Amino acid sequence: MGLWFARFLRRHLDGLSQPHWSAPPPAAHPGPLIIYCNHPAWWDAAVIILLANRLYPGRDHRAPFDAAMLAKYRIFERMGAFGVDLETARGGAQFLAAARAILTRPGAVLWITAQGRFQDVRVRPLGLRPGVARLAELAPDALFVPLALEYAFWEERGAEAFAAFGPPMTAGELAALPRPERLARLEGVLTDTLDRLGADVMSREPDRFRPLLAGRKGVGGLYDLWRATAARLRGRSFDPAHRSAGKSPP
Structure with a gap:
């Protein structure tokens, strides 16, 4: 499914990029990884699956999923998602019980869209759900890693996806704090990671990023077929991109 989602992203987005300052958590960390992120778009699940497949192919990946949505998209259940009722207090207990079992497994990675629902990337405060803070008590050897996600339209017809990892925190240092402070x-x-990523995205400078996945350029369909044919008839190479790499805007 990781390969399928990579093809799907290539087809519908301009690509997935990561700023140069972002470093993913080490795959060799002996305990579980808890990667928590904001939740700006439907694409988040596809980006998370792609990151999981590329960065940690040998680990056991799990993610909470809105139970109502999981009933519509059962394929995610086969890829490690588990249902959580987001509308009742019972959902919090479901989440903690499932997380407790998951985090005892060797090589576990728990991916959490910690806002619990779609939120614009500019919303402040983020309003993370309190359950993510409870996990420090359940897995003392876990590493907590923030992941900022954002999408923007630059030069091509498809949006560009951006992902940035922030500085990791140990469960021990978090568990030492009272829950509200945690x-x-x-x-x-x-928030700091999102703000730093947002500044890079607003710059519209590709050199600030390294590509993780390149998407399909151009308009596509009959129009690009006509453009490619016309270029060949003139003896020219055809570049479907709106603006070729290294070419400045007029």
């Missing part, structure tokens, strides 16, 4: 710490580090 949640504030998690939210503050993710």
Whole structure:
């Protein structure tokens, strides 16, 4: 499914990029990884699956999923998603019980869209759900890693996806804080990561990023077929991109 989602992203987005300052958590970390992120778009699940497949192919990946949505998209259940009722207090207990079992497994990675629902990337405060802070008590050897996600239209017809990892925190240092302060710490580090990523995205400078996946350029369909044919008839190479790499705007 990781390969399928990579093809799907290539077809519908301009690509997936990561800023040069972003470093993913080490795959060799002996304990579980808890990667928590904001939740700006439907594409988040596809980006997470792609990152999981590329960065940690040998680990056991799990992610909470809105139970109502999981009933519509059962394919995600086969890829490690588990249902959580987001509308009742019972959902919090479901999440913690499932997380407790997952985090005891060797090589576990728990991916959490910690806002719990779609939120614009510019919303502040982020309003993370409190359950993510409770996990420090369940997995003392876990590493918590913020992941900022954003999407923007630059030069091509498809949006560009951006992902940036922030500085990791150990469960031990988080568990030493009272729960409200712990949640504030998690939210503050993710906010800082989002703000830094947002500044890079607003710059519209590709050199600030390294591509993780390149998407399809151009308009596509009959129009690009006509453009390619016309270029060949003139003896020229055909570049479907709106603006070729290294070419400045007029």
